[in-house]
Amino acid sequence: MLKAFYQSLFFTTRFYVLLGSTAMLFVVSYFLPPLYIVSELIIALLSFLLVLDIFFLYAAGNQPLEVTRNMASRFSNGDNNDIRIKLINNYRFPVTVILMEELPVQFQIRDFRKKVKLKAGEEQDLHYTLRPVERGEYHFGKTNAFVRSLLGLSQRHVAPLNEEIVKVYPSFLQLRNYEFFSFNGRLQEMGVHKQRVTGHSMEFDHIKEYVRGDDVRMLNWKATARRGTPMVNNYVEERSQQVYCVIDKGRAMKMPFEGLTLLDYAINASLIFSNIALQKGDKTGLVTLAAQQVDVLPSSSKKTQMNLILEKLYAQETQWEESDYERLSVTLRSVFSQRSLLILFTNFESMTALQRQLPYLRRLSKYHLLLVVFFENTELKKVTKDNVHTVEGIYRQVIAQKFAYEKKLMVRELTKYGILSLLTPPEQLTLNVINKYLELKARSLI
Structure with missing residues (x-):
């Protein structure tokens, strides 16, 4: 349990900037002693906000964010293929979600990153397209979702989706x-x-009664004599x-x-x-x-x-x-x-x-x-x-x-x-x- 918590917790750039600024303030307080107490208050407040932020992120249980990736079981080569990621926020407060997709190596895209803001209980769909140019098997890796609260000092890595294999067929x-x-x-x-069809070297289909507009060269004289009304041969493509x-x-x-x-x-x-x-x-x-x-x-x-x-x-x-x-x-x-x-x-x-x-x-x-x-x-x-x-x-x-x-x-x-x-x-x-x-x-x- 502790190992899973440690592996899913990440600190944000905002936290490191604030921590570094506080450290610089401690350095300055060496020359200006009155700033030392201010630095201690700031580091105590930062620590409190960090603990509070982590508490909010992990208090929602094991499924604070539901991530579902929907795509076709096979892709069309040379065409844009749609991929949809469905996000459901189970937190009781707004969160910011950062998605990082592990796309197949054939696309050579290593910086796929989407940032989405979700309200409490909100459901949202994220769409993007991929255009493969090679046929074969494409291995999709994990969809990594990082959740941040309003404080934004830490982020929780939600359990990613399983890997998938998609076959790319001709278009x-x-x-x-x-x-x-x-x-x-x-x-x-x-x-x-x-x-336009020229000539009449087509397959014979049937004999029908002549109507205005039919080719008179197709008159069937024997059928015309039997029926007493003009009859023409009808042809279709071979x-x-x-x-x-x-x-x-x-x-x-x-x-x-x-x-x-x-x-x-x-x-x-x-x-x-x-x-x-x-x-x-x-x-x-x-x-x-x-x-x-x-x-x-x-x-x-x-x-x-x-x-x-x-x-x-x-x-x-x-x-x-x-x-x-x-x-x-x-x-x-x-x-x-x-x-x-x-x-x-x-x-x-x-x-x-x-x-x-x-x-x-x-x-x-x-x-x-x-x-x-x-x-x-x-x-x-x-x-x-x-x-x-x-x-x-x-x-x-x-x-x-x-x-x-x-x-x-x-x-x-x-x-x-x-x-x-x-x-x-x-x-x-x-x-x-x-x-x-x-x-x-x-x-x-x-």
């Missing part, structure tokens, strides 16, 4: 936002464009197509952008895109490529597929080796028996890097519809638009323009061999991939 908050906007028919507000997100985990995807790596952007986009494709009636799957290892999650249109994709994407990490595209083409050729849409998330920083992998990309595009997604270097793009006035600045800008131009040459090189490509900034990856997918659906390429 499922963005997934929920897309689902909400899709449900309300407001995807255009997020940048997803409706694609469904149950196999769509795979192929994620390159090589060293090229280690490049950071606004705290997240390119791999994280690809993972977040794959998660949201897979959900959109499932809503469109297609079968979605996942392929990851790291060095010579190729992992395949078979495509499916079941409702449980999203959970499988989420768990699969959770533990993915970039590798420092270059990915083996030859192994990828051989594996996919042997595993996939049906023509599928392959969305390859990768990154090429030079034409030489593309030329090394181009034969294997051409082999993949021979049997599947291949869309190669790679990234603009937005930092270099900023350099190309800067106003420079020095020789060194001009040199840097010319080199940056050369690299930016090479990206456009890569798109042209892929187009020359009939390979679809998408060059996009990392922050617009999800929207651009979804729009490209809707375009391919509208053109009936899949």
